Each structure stands twice: as structure tokens, then as C-alpha cells.
Amino acid sequence: MRAIQVTEYVKDPLDLTVSELPTPSPCADKYLIRIHAAGTNFFDLLQIQGKYQHQPPLPWISGMEFAGIVLSTPSASKNPRFAVGDRVFGATQGAYATHILSAEASLFPLPHGWSFDDAAGLFVTAPTSYGGLVHRANVQQGDWVLVHAAAGGVGLAAVQIAKAKGATVIATAGTDRKRQVARDFGADYTIDYTDAKWPEAVKKLCAENRSGNGKAGVDIVYDPVGMIEQSLKCVAWNARLLVIGFAAGKIEKVALNRVLLKNVSIVGLHWGQYATFEKETTVSVWNGIFDLIRQGKFRGTSFTDETFVGLESIPRALKALGGRETWGKVVVQIPDDKSPGKDSKL
CATH class of the missing domain: 3.40.50.720 (NAD(P)-binding Rossmann-like Domain)
Known part of the structure; x- marks a missing residue:
């Protein structure tokens, strides 16, 4: 797979690179997902600079929010919530990549009629x-x-x-x-x-x-x-x-x-x-959100004045986000990988 792996902290998102890494293997407790869109956040900017309160040990893959398609289900689960081919969105460390492993608790089904772009910016x-x-x-x-x-x-x-x-x-x-x-x-x-x-x-x-x-x-x-x-x-x-x-x-x-x-x-x-202290509230909140979506009272907020396509565009998207040049949720499309380039400079 291809991913933006952080091996050392950077001052400027434009210093990030795309790397070729082993594609995660299906495992007992997580879904393997092909990412089709990734959402950007201010905390992503802080993380790559080493300034966020939650810093994974180096090296790690940046990004948190994503939407994509299930490629495999947890092998230890007899009754998984999602099936191969389901369209899902969620949040797991490592979303600036073509593939990701994610626990079921961090995933939701794409709302009916929603695009990957809009769903990738919904979780936070x-x-x-x-x-x-x-x-x-x-x-x-x-x-x-x-x-x-x-x-x-x-x-x-x-x-x-x-x-x-x-x-x-x-x-x-x-x-x-x-x-x-x-x-x-x-x-x-x-x-x-x-x-x-x-x-x-x-x-x-x-x-x-x-x-x-x-x-x-x-x-x-x-x-x-x-x-x-x-x-x-x-x-x-x-x-x-x-x-x-x-x-x-x-x-x-x-x-x-x-x-x-x-x-x-x-x-x-x-x-x-809330997931730690009030799990019952998270259920109530998500039920309320999905109710509003079904009623047509809540729609996606993806930034549309400019389009960001491919992992190579994530540094530019983060730069625009940090410069407050955008509105809504800045989402990057991650199409099927056809681009070579190990550790290519962006």
C-alpha cells in the first residue's frame, strides 16, 4: 500500500512524503478497509509537528478520518456487523493511506446517498x-x-x-x-x-x-x-x-x-x-445524527472550492487547512493506486 508515514516530526506539512509500505494483513479483531477518502483535521497538523497530546511512537501513519470499502472482516468474529463490500466511514490512526485496519467500534455505515468524500468528514x-x-x-x-x-x-x-x-x-x-x-x-x-x-x-x-x-x-x-x-x-x-x-x-x-x-x-x-466515560451517550448522539440525516436535515460539509485528489495532495490540503483558506471539511480523495514512487517527495 501507499501511505504518508511520519518517521520524524516536520515543521511544514509540505515536507511530508508518500511511502510504499506492506499492505496490512487481515486479522482476528479488525476490518481491512480500502480507503477512498480521508478527512483532514487541525490535530493532524499538530501531530506531524509533535505538538499533539496524543503522539504515537515513531514511525506512524498520519491521518485519522476515512471512508472506504470493507475488504475483509475480523476472522475471530462469528457475526461481524459489516460484510465484504460494505461502504463504511470511521476514525482510526493511519487514515492517510490506501488501506487501514479498523476495529468495529470505530466504524459506521455510509449514510444512504452519501459520497465517500462527505462521509470521511463526518466522524469528528x-x-x-x-x-x-x-x-x-x-x-x-x-x-x-x-x-x-x-x-x-x-x-x-x-x-x-x-x-x-x-x-x-x-x-x-x-x-x-x-x-x-x-x-x-x-x-x-x-x-x-x-x-x-x-x-x-x-x-x-x-x-x-x-x-x-x-x-x-x-x-x-x-x-x-x-x-x-x-x-x-x-x-x-x-x-x-x-x-x-x-x-x-x-x-x-x-x-x-x-x-x-x-x-x-x-x-x-x-x-x-465520551467513549471512555459515557459510552451510552455516544450511542444516543449517533442515533440523533443519523435521524437528522434520514430526515434530510443534515448534509455533508466537504469543501468544494478546490479538489484534493491522491495522497500526494494531502500536504497541500493540510497547508490550506492550517492557513484557514478553506471552509467546511477538507477531504482528500484517494482513488485506486496507479502511481508508483517509493518515498516520493511531495
């Missing part, structure tokens, strides 16, 4: 947003939800989930193109968060459009960036603020007097730990 973003909005913030019909970085992968998932639950969505993004994408996925209003006065714009929107309740603020803030402190300026009484991540690179310190005065709740979400 959708449950993060559904778990945050539904299980942590208890989003309700009639709520007003402020989604930061709304044109990103988790942002577009959050926009769709909030709308599906009957909320009004204010989406923030830094460019005209990204604000248009947020609207295309259902956002009711958009705000430019590069304008220092954006909290006042949010309050004005609420004051002018929230009928009958006089609330000059939002009920829920979904924040994968690190904008809780500023968001406290434009929340309503009893607001719930979701700490999803710190994409801006700075961990905030919040003035707790604001938390007290507006009777707000600030809650975190570490989705990756």
Missing part, C-alpha cells in the same frame, strides 16, 4: 456539535444560537443541528465567502467577527428580531475558537456557553462576575472522552 465534526448543542446545552426550539467560526467543519455541523432543533442561528465568520457558506447551510444571520464591535451587532440583531421576549442576547454560544469572554457581552439571562476548542491558539481567562450577573452556564465538551 457531527458528534462534537450534536453532543455540545443537544446533550450539553440542551438546545430547544425558539432558542437563539451564536455559532463562532460557523463556516468551519464543526461550525457548519453546529449550524445545521441548531436549525434542525428549531433554533435561530447567528453565524460568525471572517470573510464574505465564509459568511455566505454559513447562510447556504441554514444560518439566519451572519456577523463579521473581525469587527471589534461584533457583540453589539449580535445584541442589536436579537433586540430587533426576538419577538415577544425582549431578550437582547443569545441563549447558546457555540465556541470552537476561544471567544467566550467577548461572547459574554451579548448573551441573554440563563445563557449556556459551550467551550469546544481554542482554534485561535489562546486559552482564555474569563471574568466570573459576568457569569454570575447573567446567571449563565459555561460548559466544556471533550467529545473524544
Whole structure:
């Protein structure tokens, strides 16, 4: 098989190389899958630089999210969930490759009518947003939800989930193109968060459009960036603020007097730990996501302004992701391997 194997940490994703490696052999407890699309994530960038909290021992294959076709089932399983030829998506270390071994617990069937591209970007973003909005913030019909970085992968998932639950969505993004994408996925209003006065714009929107309740603020803030402190300026009484991540690179310190005065709740979400501490919640979250997909209320968020094809394009895709040049989920297509080139420089 071909794969992007990391033998030493790199500063720039463009320094990654493609290697020829032995194709994994079918085994007792894992499925062998031919990957047809791989999703990119910011933590992939951190991993290749040696900066992530979970660093596999060198050498290792980069990437986590994928979609593909089952080539073989676990030999020790008498009743495997998936059969040879099934289309699946999941997350397992080593997704930047043509083949991967994956445990059954890390796999789901491709939603009906979905492409490999869209499914490859579903495993991380959708449950993060559904778990945050539904299980942590208890989003309700009639709520007003402020989604930061709304044109990103988790942002577009959050926009769709909030709308599906009957909320009004204010989406923030830094460019005209990204604000248009947020609207295309259902956002009711958009705000430019590069304008220092954006909290006042949010309050004005609420004051002018929230009928009958006089609330000059939002009920829920979904924040994968690190904008809780500023968001406290434009929340309503009893607001719930979701700490999803710190994409801006700075961990905030919040003035707790604001938390007290507006009777707000600030809650975190570490989705990756639910499989350890709350397995029953992961089942509920995925059931909810698949219900929304079946109802036509949630669709894939693959970036379509540019196409990335082949393992050779993964460094370029990661570079674009890190430079915040993209929207939605940046996915790389991995077609049938017809390209030679052991350890070819990209």
C-alpha cells in the first residue's frame, strides 16, 4: 500500500512524503478497509509537528478520518456487523493511506446517498456539535444560537443541528465567502467577527428580531475558537456557553462576575472522552445524527472550492487547512493506486 508515514516530526506539512509500505494483513479483531477518502483535521497538523497530546511512537501513519470499502472482516468474529463490500466511514490512526485496519467500534455505515468524500468528514465534526448543542446545552426550539467560526467543519455541523432543533442561528465568520457558506447551510444571520464591535451587532440583531421576549442576547454560544469572554457581552439571562476548542491558539481567562450577573452556564465538551466515560451517550448522539440525516436535515460539509485528489495532495490540503483558506471539511480523495514512487517527495 501507499501511505504518508511520519518517521520524524516536520515543521511544514509540505515536507511530508508518500511511502510504499506492506499492505496490512487481515486479522482476528479488525476490518481491512480500502480507503477512498480521508478527512483532514487541525490535530493532524499538530501531530506531524509533535505538538499533539496524543503522539504515537515513531514511525506512524498520519491521518485519522476515512471512508472506504470493507475488504475483509475480523476472522475471530462469528457475526461481524459489516460484510465484504460494505461502504463504511470511521476514525482510526493511519487514515492517510490506501488501506487501514479498523476495529468495529470505530466504524459506521455510509449514510444512504452519501459520497465517500462527505462521509470521511463526518466522524469528528457531527458528534462534537450534536453532543455540545443537544446533550450539553440542551438546545430547544425558539432558542437563539451564536455559532463562532460557523463556516468551519464543526461550525457548519453546529449550524445545521441548531436549525434542525428549531433554533435561530447567528453565524460568525471572517470573510464574505465564509459568511455566505454559513447562510447556504441554514444560518439566519451572519456577523463579521473581525469587527471589534461584533457583540453589539449580535445584541442589536436579537433586540430587533426576538419577538415577544425582549431578550437582547443569545441563549447558546457555540465556541470552537476561544471567544467566550467577548461572547459574554451579548448573551441573554440563563445563557449556556459551550467551550469546544481554542482554534485561535489562546486559552482564555474569563471574568466570573459576568457569569454570575447573567446567571449563565459555561460548559466544556471533550467529545473524544465520551467513549471512555459515557459510552451510552455516544450511542444516543449517533442515533440523533443519523435521524437528522434520514430526515434530510443534515448534509455533508466537504469543501468544494478546490479538489484534493491522491495522497500526494494531502500536504497541500493540510497547508490550506492550517492557513484557514478553506471552509467546511477538507477531504482528500484517494482513488485506486496507479502511481508508483517509493518515498516520493511531495
